[in-house]
Amino acid sequence: xxxxxxxxxxxxxxxxxxxxxxxxxxxxxxxxxxxxxxxxxxxxxxxxxxxxxxxxxxxxxxxxxxxxxxxxxxxxxxxxxxxxxxxxxxxxxxxxxxxxxxxxxxxxxxxxxxxxxxxxxxxxxxxxxxxxxxxxxxxxxxxxxxxxxxxxxxxxxxxxxxxxxxxxxxxxxxxxxxxxxxxxxxxxxxxxxxxxxxxxxxxxxxxxxxxxxxxxxxxxxxxxxxxxxxxxxxxxxxxxxxxxxxxxxxxxxxxxxxxxxxxxxxxxxxxxxxxxxxxxxxxxxxxxx
Amino acid sequence: xxxxxxxxxxxxxxxxxxxxxxxxxxxxxxxxxxxxxxxxxxxxxxxxxxxxxxxxxxxxxxxxxxxxxxxxxxxxxxxxxxxxxxxxxxxxxxxxxxxxxxxxxxxxxxxxxxxxxxxxxxxxxxxxxxxxxxxxxxxxxxxxxxxxxxxxxxxxxxxxxxxxxxxxxxxxxxxxxxxxxxxxxxxxxxxxxxxxxxxxxxxxxxxxxxxxxxxxxxxxxxxxxxxxxxxxxxxxxxxxxxxxxxxxxxxxxxxxxxxxxxxxxxxxxxxxxxxxxxxxxxxxxxxxxxxxxxxxxxxxxxxxxxxxxxxxxxxx
Ligand SMILES: Nc1ncnc2c1ncn2[C@@H]1O[C@H](COP(=O)(O)OP(=O)(O)OP(=O)(O)O)[C@@H](O)[C@H]1O
Ligand SMILES: [Mg+2]
Numbered sequence: 314x315x316x317x318x319x320x321x322x323x324x325x326x327x328x329x330x331x332x333x334x335x336x337x338x339x340x341x342x343x344x345x346x347x348x349x350x351x352x353x354x355x356x357x358x359x360x361x362x363x364x365x366x367x368x369x370x371x372x373x374x375x376x377x378x379x380x381x382x383x384x385x386x387x388x389x390x391x392x393x394x395x396x397x398x399x400x401x402x403x404x405x406x407x408x409x410x411x412x413x414x415x416x417x418x419x420x421x422x423x424x425x426x427x428x429x430x431x432x433x434x435x436x437x438x439x440x441x442x443x444x445x446x447x448x449x450x451x452x453x454x455x456x457x458x459x460x461x462x463x464x465x466x467x468x469x470x471x472x473x474x475x476x477x478x479x480x481x482x483x484x485x486x487x488x489x490x491x492x493x494x495x496x497x498x499x500x501x502x503x504x505x506x507x508x509x510x511x512x513x514x515x516x517x518x519x520x521x522x523x524x525x526x527x528x529x530x531x532x533x534x535x536x537x538x539x540x541x542x543x544x545x546x547x548x549x550x551x552x553x554x555x556x557x558x559x560x561x562x563x564x565x566x567x568x569x570x571x572x573x574x575x576x577x578x579x580x581x582x583x584x585x586x587x588x589x590x591x592x593x594x595x596x597x598x599x600x601x602x
Numbered sequence: 603x604x605x606x607x608x609x610x611x612x613x614x615x616x617x618x619x620x621x622x623x624x625x626x627x628x629x630x631x632x633x634x635x636x637x638x639x640x641x642x643x644x645x646x647x648x649x650x651x652x653x654x655x656x657x658x659x660x661x662x663x664x665x666x667x668x669x670x671x672x673x674x675x676x677x678x679x680x681x682x683x684x685x686x687x688x689x690x691x692x693x694x695x696x697x698x699x700x701x702x703x704x705x706x707x708x709x710x711x712x713x714x715x716x717x718x719x720x721x722x723x724x725x726x727x728x729x730x731x732x733x734x735x736x737x738x739x740x741x742x743x744x745x746x747x748x749x750x751x752x753x754x755x756x757x758x759x760x761x762x763x764x765x766x767x768x769x770x771x772x773x774x775x776x777x778x779x780x781x782x783x784x785x786x787x788x789x790x791x792x793x794x795x796x797x798x799x800x801x802x803x804x805x806x807x808x809x810x811x812x813x814x815x816x817x818x819x820x821x822x823x824x825x826x827x828x829x830x831x832x833x834x835x836x837x838x839x840x841x842x843x844x845x846x847x848x849x850x851x852x853x854x855x856x857x858x859x860x861x862x863x864x865x866x867x868x869x870x871x872x873x874x875x876x877x878x879x880x881x882x883x884x885x886x887x888x889x890x891x892x893x894x895x896x897x898x899x900x901x902x903x904x905x906x907x908x909x910x911x912x913x914x915x916x917x918x
Contacts (some may be wrong), residue, residue, distance in 0.1 A: 324755040325710045325713050326709055326710065327708055337708075338705075338706060341705045341706055344702075349691075349693040352694075425687070425688075425690075426685045426686075426687045427690070427691065429655055429689055430683065430689040430703075430750070432654070433653045433654065433655060434703070434707060435675055435679040435708070436706040436708075600655050
């Protein structure tokens with residue numbers, strides 16, 4: 314072998330991008346995760362089916378039976394009022410479920426040994442998680458569009474201007490990004506993708522139902538009401554009801570209910586501040602099993 | 603020779619399980635060292651520590667002079683890893699996978715494009731380059747996996763059981779690629795359960811069991827440890843066994859073993875084929891009919907059996 318043929322270790326590297334390697338690597342991973350959405354339309358389809366079914370179920374089956382105190386004009390519940398009330402609840406529940414996608418996605422990456430490979434690369438620590446949470450939140454844009462159209466068809470309306478509605482959607486996406494971190498953290502502890510499928514969802518059902526998403530908090534037993542009032546999903550849903558100009562029902566006295574936008578933002582910031590470092594710490598130690 | 607990979611006294615426990623129990627390892631630059639051991643011997647654990655995925659409980663290791671615990675990012679910049687199971691994205695195409703890993707190595711985009719093309723051709727994947735991996739066979743995935751670890755032309759390559767699950771043709775193809783890489787100056791640490799593979803590829807073989815090195819050397823020195831060559835003669839008439847044994851005594855360098863059941867005489871020798879010819883002449887001159895005769899060299903299976911007291915398990 315002549316020296317000229319000794320080519321190992323000679324690949325040319327590119328210069329550092331203006332945004333820095335962290336953002337670069339995060340975007341590479343996010344792109345990969347978003348390609349997956351396009352390649353597996355079934356996945357996106359089924360993640361849309363559930364919220365759409367919820368809209369139809371609540372709008373047509375339960376709608377007439379759930380009165381919204383403080384919003385219904387007469388004594389008999391008005392279904393169109395309930396539909397206005399319902400849609401922000403469905404939005405809130407749907408973005409919360411974005412967490413499950415992160416849990417399952419990371420458990421699969423781990424199971425396939427991809428996390429091992431990523432960890433053996435000279436890429437920035439955390440990029441895999443930033444890319445994952447970013448992509449999982451970005452996917453919700455499409456989900457929210459489809460849901461919005463479905464809502465429109467059953468009578469939901471944006472009553473308070475485009476600006477406030479945009480704020481509402483941004484708040485929803487920020488919330489999706491936040492829970493994606495919680496979901497990621499859970500995902501990194503999963504022994505296999507099957508367990509992740511269950512564990513990724515179980516905590517989300519009580520969390521979303523112990524809120525004002527579908528029924529007014531005032532209709533819950535007294536001891537549950539404080540929990541529901543301090544549940545960040547309640548403040549998210551209340552904030553978006555406000556911003557969309559939809560009926561809010563009777564607003565509780567608890568601070569989160571009085572300051573829903575602020576409380577939602579604080580909750581998100583706190584949750585990210587807790588779960589992003591926890592997830593990154595876990596990521597640095599995890600290996601495929 | 604410069605040592606590119608060096609490990610001293612690596613210990614790693616998982617609860618009660620001692621995966622590594624004081625492993626020492628040296629891989630000189632530009633060579634292939636084969637880490638050979640049965641299931642659970644600690645091969646993957648060793649590779650994971652050397653590739654910065656796991657921290658050892660005690661002991662230390664350097665790769666290209668960088669400490670695997672204190673300078674993990676430096677280590678990651680010079681290595682390529684192909685883990686025990688194919689670690690590629692199922693939903694991307696072959697080309698997209700290579701591009702993603704190239705981007706994450708921070709390589710020039712134009713270089714990644716050319717290099718991907720070259721690797722896809724080299725691994726017989728050019729036709730499948732733009733298909734999603736969901737349509738790939740296990741062997742194709744494995745080849746892409748190896749291609750992915752080569753995208754940055756690493757000077758040090760870790761291969762954890764690279765040919766497990768491949769058909770014989772793919773296995774031979776992979777051996778060729780590994781041989782080429784070494785010719786290009788790559789240093790390779792390879793783990794395997796296939797004794798033949800270590801024999802074929804590795805200059806030095808390190809046999810491990812229960813997280814400890816139990817033997818090392820070239821495949822020849824390991825075979826010598828177990829004993830040299832052996833002539834095995836099977837007679838047509840087992841009544842002549844004792845006479846044959848007596849005739850062959852001058853050729854033997856050790857104890858002659860006769861197996862009455864099989865009508866076989868086993869004679870330890872050192873002279874290789876010369877002793878074989880000598881032995882056949884002696885039997886022939888006395889008119890003893892030979893049904894079968896072989897000069898048997900010890901295989902690594904024999905080595906393993908002698909060293910560990912148990913046979914290396916085969917996964918397939
Ligand atoms: N993450 C882990 N948690 C618990 N035990 C582990 C873990 N990783 C490895 N072990 C144990 O450590 C021992 C060594 O495992 P290792 O995977 O290194 O063996 P190996 O030589 O690669 O085996 P194989 O040929 O089956 O791949 C085994 O007993 C295994 O069960
Ligand atoms: Mg292994």
